[in-house]
Amino acid sequence: MEIKPAKAVIFDMDGVLIDSEKFWKQAESEVFSSLGVKITDEFTQFTQSMTTAEVTEFWYKKYPWDNIALDTVEQQVISRVIELIATEDCTIAGIKKFIEDLKSKQYKIGLATNSPYRIIQTVLDKAEIAHLFDHITSAEFEEHGKPHPAVYFTSAKNLKVDPQHCFVIEDSQSGILAAKNAGMTVIAFTNQNSEIYFDLADHRIISFEDPLPALFS
Numbered sequence: 517m518e519i520k521p522a523k524a525v526i527f528d529m530d531g532v533l534i535d536s537e538k539f540w541k542q543a544e545s546e547v548f549s550s551l552g553v554k555i556t557d558e559f560t561q562f563t564q565s566m567t568t569a570e571v572t573e574f575w576y577k578k579y580p581w582d583n584i585a586l587d588t589v590e591q592q593v594i595s596r597v598i599e600l601i602a603t604e605d606c607t608i609a610g611i612k613k614f615i616e617d618l619k620s621k622q623y624k625i626g627l628a629t630n631s632p633y634r635i636i637q638t639v640l641d642k643a644e645i646a647h648l649f650d651h652i653t654s655a656e657f658e659e660h661g662k663p664h665p666a667v668y669f670t671s672a673k674n675l676k677v678d679p680q681h682c683f684v685i686e687d688s689q690s691g692i693l694a695a696k697n698a699g700m701t702v703i704a705f706t707n708q709n710s711e712i713y714f715d716l717a718d719h720r721i722i723s724f725e726d727p728l729p730a731l732f733s
Contacts, residue, residue: 610724
């Protein structure tokens with residue numbers, strides 16, 4: 517089917533819909549440390565942009581463990597993150613109304629994340645925004661995660677929107693690069709931060725509690 521021009525806003529998940537980076541660090545530390553992995557800040561910084569499967573394989577190569585499969589370990593990490601999201605206050609302020617305002621302007625709403633698929637529903641339920649999304653996409657089903665653009669191409673295809681007509685809201689360097697490589701207009705959600713890589717984006721949003729930016733008019 518031919519993809520017809522339309523307009524869409526595609527959201528990253530971790531760091532954009534919820535403040536979850538600390539949960540991933542906690543879950544990975546608990547699970548991998550229990551297997552004899554020596555977690556270091558240096559390597560944790562390196563693994564932040566990886567998919568969960570890539571992170572599990574990374575630590576296994578550094579500190580091989582016995583008697584438990586890599587995919588089982590990966591699922592343990594994911595389960596712990598889901599527990600933390602469900603029980604902790606982590607929704608990004610203003611995100612629900614922000615998406616509602618976009619829907620009122622007839623934007624299609626998508627989600628494209630490096631996180632595993634089974635964590636997505638927990639996040640959307642937590643933020644009470646599941647009903648607002650037209651399609652959700654996880655890099656779990658792509659050969660490569662961000663910064664590869666595959667997950668964004670898949671999102672645009674499923675939304676039936678040409679990539680050049682998509683806005684993407686991202687907070688990470690790998691995500692910004694993925695969306696740029698997909699030919700999309702990228703908006704960095706800074707959340708009051710001042711990372712150098714935000715300069716790679718086309719626009720910035722400081723807070724979702726501010727009025728809808730003029731570019732969405």
